[in-house]
Amino acid sequence: MVERLRGFRDFYPEEQEIRRVIFNTMKERCRSFGFKEIDGPSIESMQLYSHKVGQQITTQMFSFKDKGGRDVTLIPEFTPSLSRMVSTRKDLVKPLKWYSLTKFWRYEEPQSGRFREFYQLNADILGSESYLADAEVTTLAADILTSLGISSKVKLRVNSRILMDSIIERFLENKKEESYFILDGWNKYTDEERMKVAEEKKLDIDTLKLIASGNILKEYSSPELDKLKMTIELIKNYGGIDVELDLRVVRGLAYYTGFVFEAWDKEEKMRAILGGGRYDNIISQLGGDRTPAVGFAIGDAVIENIMKHEGLWVRKQDRSVFIATIDKKGIDYSILVAKKLRDLGVNSDKNVVERGISKQLEYAAKMGYERVIILGENEFVRKSVVVKNLTSGKQEEIKIDHLEDIVN
Amino acid sequence: MVERLRGFRDFYPEEQEIRRVIFNTMKERCRSFGFKEIDGPSIESMQLYSHKVGQQITTQMFSFKDKGGRDVTLIPEFTPSLSRMVSTRKDLVKPLKWYSLTKFWRYEEPQSGRFREFYQLNADILGSESYLADAEVTTLAADILTSLGISSKVKLRVNSRILMDSIIERFLENKKEESYFILDGWNKYTDEERMKVAEEKKLDIDTLKLIASGNILKEYSSPELDKLKMTIELIKNYGGIDVELDLRVVRGLAYYTGFVFEAWDKEEKMRAILGGGRYDNIISQLGGDRTPAVGFAIGDAVIENIMKHEGLWVRKQDRSVFIATIDKKGIDYSILVAKKLRDLGVNSDKNVVERGISKQLEYAAKMGYERVIILGENEFVRKSVVVKNLTSGKQEEIKIDHLEDIVN
Numbered sequence: 001m002v003e004r005l006r007g008f009r010d011f012y013p014e015e016q017e018i019r020r021v022i023f024n025t026m027k028e029r030c031r032s033f034g035f036k037e038i039d040g041p042s043i044e045s046m047q048l049y050s051h052k053v054g055q056q057i058t059t060q061m062f063s064f065k066d067k068g069g070r071d072v073t074l075i076p077e078f079t080p081s082l083s084r085m086v087s088t089r090k091d092l093v094k095p096l097k098w099y100s101l102t103k104f105w106r107y108e109e110p111q112s113g114r115f116r117e118f119y120q121l122n123a124d125i126l127g128s129e130s131y132l133a134d135a136e137v138t139t140l141a142a143d144i145l146t147s148l149g150i151s152s153k154v155k156l157r158v159n160s161r162i163l164m165d166s167i168i169e170r171f172l173e174n175k176k177e178e179s180y181f182i183l184d185g186w187n188k189y190t191d192e193e194r195m196k197v198a199e200e201k202k203l204d205i206d207t208l209k210l211i212a213s214g215n216i217l218k219e220y221s222s223p224e225l226d227k228l229k230m231t232i233e234l235i236k237n238y239g240g241i242d243v244e245l246d247l248r249v250v251r252g253l254a255y256y257t258g259f260v261f262e263a264w265d266k267e268e269k270m271r272a273i274l275g276g277g278r279y280d281n282i283i284s285q286l287g288g289d290r291t292p293a294v295g296f297a298i299g300d301a302v303i304e305n306i307m308k309h310e311g312l313w314v315r316k317q318d319r320s321v322f323i324a325t326i327d328k329k330g331i332d333y334s335i336l337v338a339k340k341l342r343d344l345g346v347n348s349d350k351n352v353v354e355r356g357i358s359k360q361l362e363y364a365a366k367m368g369y370e371r372v373i374i375l376g377e378n379e380f381v382r383k384s385v386v387v388k389n390l391t392s393g394k395q396e397e398i399k400i401d402h403l404e405d406i407v408n
Numbered sequence: 409m410v411e412r413l414r415g416f417r418d419f420y421p422e423e424q425e426i427r428r429v430i431f432n433t434m435k436e437r438c439r440s441f442g443f444k445e446i447d448g449p450s451i452e453s454m455q456l457y458s459h460k461v462g463q464q465i466t467t468q469m470f471s472f473k474d475k476g477g478r479d480v481t482l483i484p485e486f487t488p489s490l491s492r493m494v495s496t497r498k499d500l501v502k503p504l505k506w507y508s509l510t511k512f513w514r515y516e517e518p519q520s521g522r523f524r525e526f527y528q529l530n531a532d533i534l535g536s537e538s539y540l541a542d543a544e545v546t547t548l549a550a551d552i553l554t555s556l557g558i559s560s561k562v563k564l565r566v567n568s569r570i571l572m573d574s575i576i577e578r579f580l581e582n583k584k585e586e587s588y589f590i591l592d593g594w595n596k597y598t599d600e601e602r603m604k605v606a607e608e609k610k611l612d613i614d615t616l617k618l619i620a621s622g623n624i625l626k627e628y629s630s631p632e633l634d635k636l637k638m639t640i641e642l643i644k645n646y647g648g649i650d651v652e653l654d655l656r657v658v659r660g661l662a663y664y665t666g667f668v669f670e671a672w673d674k675e676e677k678m679r680a681i682l683g684g685g686r687y688d689n690i691i692s693q694l695g696g697d698r699t700p701a702v703g704f705a706i707g708d709a710v711i712e713n714i715m716k717h718e719g720l721w722v723r724k725q726d727r728s729v730f731i732a733t734i735d736k737k738g739i740d741y742s743i744l745v746a747k748k749l750r751d752l753g754v755n756s757d758k759n760v761v762e763r764g765i766s767k768q769l770e771y772a773a774k775m776g777y778e779r780v781i782i783l784g785e786n787e788f789v790r791k792s793v794v795v796k797n798l799t800s801g802k803q804e805e806i807k808i809d810h811l812e813d814i815v816n
Contacts, residue, residue, distance in 0.1 A: 001495045001695040002456040004449060005480060010493050013444030013506065020445055032750040034728060034757020036421030037428055041412060041525055042450065042511060043470070043482075048410040062451070064472030067515045072413060074451075074482075085418050087409045093774045095760055098421065103450060103511075107475045117449055125760055132739065133760040139743070237743045287409040320442060331540065335547070335645045342440040349442020352503055352533055352541040366501045 007108075007116030017315050022303065023101055025147050026121050030099040033140045035123055038098045040081045042105075046071035048080045051285050055254070060106045062116075074105040078122040078297065079282055086126055087288030094127025094291075097136075113271065113301045124295030126283075131227050133294050134259040134278060135234035141274055141296050142241045145263060148303065149312050154273060157246035158232060158261040161277070163224045164250060167216060171207050177253065178203055179211075186212050186248045187268055211247050231259060242266070255279055259294060265306060273306060274298035319407065320347040321387075322364035326357055326376030333380040337373065340403050348373070365390050371406075415516075415524030425723050430711065431509055433555050434529050438507040441548045443531055446506050448489045450513075454479035456488045459693050463662070468514045470524075482513040486530040486705065487690055494534055495696030502535025502699075505544075521679065521709045532703030534691075539635050541702050542667040542686060543642035549682055549704050550649045553671060556711065557720050562681060565654035566640060566669040569685070570632045572658060575624060579615050586611055587619075588658045594620050595656070595676055619655050639667060650674070663687055667702060673714060681714055682706035727815065728755040729795075730772035734765055734784030741788040745781065748811050756781070773798050779814075 004010060011019060027037065043066075052058050063073035075081055078100065086092065101121045108114060123140055125133040138156065145151045168179045178201035182194065189197065198205040210216040217225065228245065235243050251260045260277030264270070276296025284290040307313040323338060325331045334350055341348040349369070351360050357374065364372045374386040374395070387406060388395040398405055412418060419427060435445065451474075460466050471481035483489055486508065494500065509529045516522060531548055533541040546564065553559040576587045586609035590602065597605065606613040618624040625633065636653065643651050659668045668685030672678075684704025692698040715721040731746060733739045742758055749756040757777070759768050765782065772780045782794040782803075795814060796803040806813055 001492055002453050002458075004492065004496075005451060005453055005474075005478070008449035008451060010449070010496070011447040012493070012497065012500075013446055016445045016447050019447070032755045033746075034730070034755055037424045038421055039419040039424050039427070041416035041418070043413060043416065043513070043525065045410050045413055050410075062472075062474060064470075066413075066470060068414075070413065084409055084412065085420070088412075088418070089420065092420075093771065097757065097760070105451070117451065128761045130760060130762045132758075132762065136758060136760045234739070234743065237740055238747070322442070331642070332645055335642065338441075339646070347440045347442055349505065350540075350544060352505070352538060352544045353536045354538045354540065363501065 005116070007110035009115060009117065014315065018313055019300070019304075021316055022148065022307075023119070023300075026144050026298075027099070027101055029144050029147050030121075030123055030140065033097070033136070033143065035097040035099040035140070038082075038085065038100050039102060040085060040100070042075055042103060043072050044075055044081060044084075046073050048084060048286070049073065049076075057106075060108050062105045062107055076104055076106050078102075078104070078120065079279070080286060082122070082124060082126075083283040083286040083288050086283060086291060087286070095133065096126040097124075098126065099123040113305045115301055119300040121298045122295060123297075124293055126291050126293045128294075129280065129292035131231045131259070132234075133292075135231045137276060137294050137296055138231070138235050138261050139238045141261070141263060141276070141298070142235060142238055142243075144298070145273070146240050148307065150273075150306055150310055151241040153265055153306070153310055154263050155242035155244060155266055156235065156261055156263050157244050157249045158228070158235070158259070159245065159247055159249040160224055160228045160259050161250065161256050162258050163222065163228060164247065166222060166224065167211060167220070167247070171211070171216065172203055175201070175203060179208070180250045180253055182208060183212060183248045184250050214245065214247055216247070217245070228259070251275060251277055255282065257281055261296070265309075270305060270309075271302060273302050318347060319345065320349060320369060321371045321373050321406070322360075322367065322369040323348050323350040323373045323375060324357055324360040324364065325351050326374065329377035329380045330375035333375050337375060337385055337400070337403075340400065341373075341406070344404055344407050346407060361388070361390070373406075413524070415518035417523060417525065422723065426721055427708070427712075429724055430556065430715075431527070431708075434552050434706075435507070435509055437552050437555050438529075438531055438548065441505070441544070441551065443505040443507040443548070446490075446493065446508050447510060448493060448508070450483055450511060451480050452483055452489060452492075454481050456492060456694070457481065457484075465514075468516050470513045470515055484512055484514045486510070486512070486528065487687070488694060490530070490532060490534075491691040491694040491696055494691060494699060495694070503541065504534040505532075506534065507531040521713045523709055527708040529706045530703060531705075532701055534699050534701045536702075537688065537700035539639045539667070540642075541700075543639045545684060545702050545704055546639070546643050546669050547646045549669070549671060549684070549706070550643060550646055550651075552706070553681070554648050556715060558681075558714055558718055559649040561673055561714070561718055562671050563650035563652060563674055564643065564669055564671050565652050565657045566636070566643070566667070567653065567655055567657040568632055568636045568667050569658065569664050570666050571630065571636060572655065574630060574632065575619060575628070575655070579619070579624065580611055583609070583611060585661065587616070588661055590616060591620060591656045592658050622653065622655055624655070625653070636667070659683060659685055663690065665689055669704070673717075678713060678717075679710060681710050726755060727753065728757060728777060729779045729781050729814070730768075730775065730777040731756050731758040731781045731783065732765055732768040732772065733759050734782065737785035737788045738783035741783050745783060745793055745808065745811075748808065749781075749814070752812055752815050754815060769796070769798070781814075 061073045066072050172179045256277040257280045258278035262275040263273040278294040280292040338348045372388045383400045384397050469481045580587045664685040665688045666686035670680040670683040686702040688700040746756040780796045791808045792805050
């Protein structure tokens with residue numbers, strides 16, 4: 001048998017059931033915040049990424065010529081498609097609050113938490129430059145982390161690129177690129193390494209330390225800092241998650257223009273769990289009208305990692321039963337019984353092999369069912385079902401008119 | 409702005425909301441029948457399709473060399489991946505009842521109901537050769553059509569390839585390929601064209617007519633026919649949908665080995681809405697252990713077509729509200745109110761632009777919200793909210809402790 005490609009994943013029922021519930025939870029939380037779902041193509045013209053030429057991402061794309069000779073690519077991220085969708089329709093009432101949960105592809109070296117194919121939730125507000133929008137997307141992110149049960153294990157680190165730019169202008173001779181480089185990697189380095197990098201980049205290490213620790217803000221004030229503090233206050237009002245202003249959070253240099261944020265495990269041992277921020281220039285760079293935008297993305301692999309780490313990656317119990325059939329009358333009768341069970345919200349997995357009752361019970365046990373409903377001519381005549389508990393071995397007869405007893 | 413590729417689709421919220429509900433319904437119905445969800449890669453090695461060489465599908469694949477020089481392809485159908493998944497894990501307890509709802513890609517000429525990228529639900533039972541499995545997948549298909557509200561507009565046409573083979577052997581000199589060709593296209597031809605094709609293929613037109621009409625069965629009996637009748641009886645027991653034995657339904661020649669079925673609109677004006685059947689040889693052809701299998705597939709585009717035709721492609725009303733905020737106190741207060749609303753299952757779209765109340769009401773109306781919750785210092789102090797109905801213009805004050813009144 002031909003093998004699966006490297007960096008790709010199969011999801012068998014036991015894993016997929018967990019994923020399905022988690023994906024649904026994330027989507028449901030987005031909708032509860034008034035975000036609407038969108039969906040788009042998995043393949044786009046390479047031209048849509050021409051502004052990225054020279055950046056690492058273009059070397060990591062699954063790009064190819066289609067049968068019509070077009071240069072196309074599997075999408076490596078959402079923003080270009082989102083920008084296209086926003087710009088194509090002139091009738092859209094803004095601000096838009098949109099989310100999507102779709103697949104992306106990057107030809108990277110697979111490692112823990114990184115695959116060549118992955119799912120990512122994207123949630124964005126388009127058409128508002130207010131701090132209210134910054135707070136709203138961040139609160140949604142906090143709410144999703146809460147609904148996944150991990151909010152107490154993580155913290156939100158927020159910052160502003162405008163604030164950072166003015167700090168770097170004032171205290172670090174406006175050496176933005178160099179300063180962002182060292183602040184972004186701050187935790188990866190030892191004290192010694194930081195000094196070495198600072199020397200190389202000709203940056204004052206003491207100033208950098210004042211920034212990284214946040215102490216520089218003690219003697220600093222600006223309207224942007226006030227706005228950021230208001231944003232943080234709103235997110236904190238939502239509650240249940242730690243929120244910190246952290247000047248080391250800068251994120252992608254060419255992308256973000258204002259508010260930025262990340263979620264990290266409190267020990268900062270893993271990679272960022274999610275990240276986002278304000279990107280007011282991207283849509284116009286892509287050829288659309290200038291549209292202020294703020295959003296975040298969260299990938300499936302990192303969620304799986306942290307939830308497994310916290311022991312939360314477990315299947316929810318459902319109310320499924322297995323229906324075993326003894327004879328032809330039982331088979332006919334099972335259609336009615338299964339229908340009634342479904343109407344009661346009970347999933348029923350009916351026997352589909354011609355085999356005896358003991359083989360059927362054996363199968364049900366192997367499949368992990370706790371209860372089996374047994375049907376034969378006897379039950380049909382008596383308008384009842386026999387419910388056998390596979391754990392206790394006990395069985396009882398329930399009248400078909402009282403089938404709802406099975407739910408309780 | 410760079411354009412979307414031909415044959416691909418964007419789904420904006422108004423469409424996506426309908427699609428999301430329909431997709432969820434289909435998946436939920438599968439689970440209610442005891443089918444478990446699986447998911448797999450969108451890209452597979454070309455080798456996985458080597459048994460298809462020479463068939464049309466290989467000319468329609470989005471295939472390319474990846475950055476590692478591998479010949480890969482976007483998946484054009486599900487069975488090869490499914491076969492790989494079944495064969496890789498030796499510990500699986502069979503029969504398996506699996507479904508998936510994922511994207512597929514084919515480089516075909518786009519037309520009504522056909523796109524280069526589409527979603528398809530696949531549901532399969534693997535590891536049972538019983539007619540019970542045939543009936544179970546067909547009943548699931550019937551149940552899905554019922555849940556979409558279209559079961560009264562469609563009919564199921566079922567047949568058996570084993571039955572057909574023996575009829576063709578006995579009555580049409582065993583000319584299988586020729587007979588299947590003309591029966592498969594029966595409805596596309598006029599009476600005259602049929603005669604011409606029959607002549608070309610050296611087939612007796614009167615015998616063909618006896619087969620196409622089903623009249624040949626009047627003087628025919630076989631164990632396979634008896635089994636097929638039992639299958640049909642079980643599907644009919646489920647009820648609510650027409651089921652017919654139809655000897656013109658033969659489906660893909662190289663694929664199916666026994667039971668086959670399709671769903672058609674009653675007037676047979678559109679293409680088949682869904683189709684499936686038994687494919688006992690495919691998994692072993694792909695290099696796995698011999699595994700009897702039966703299943704069906706249903707695409708998103710044809711569902712959309714028939715539901716639009718029946719006027720069923722409409723958004724479900726939801727209980728979303730817009731939250732307008734008058735002042736800073738209202739903004740702070742809105743976090744609590746939104747949280748309480750979400751807990752009540754009401755989606756709340758909060759204002760995220762710094763603008764006056766009339767602009768906010770205007771926006772809410774344009775977005776289609778029927779109700780707006782207005783919050784300011786006044787409401788905060790009085791521990792209440794003002795609910796304004798945008799249709800009637802009426803507004804009322806509700807205490808925050810009685811917010812559940814909004815649900816009713």
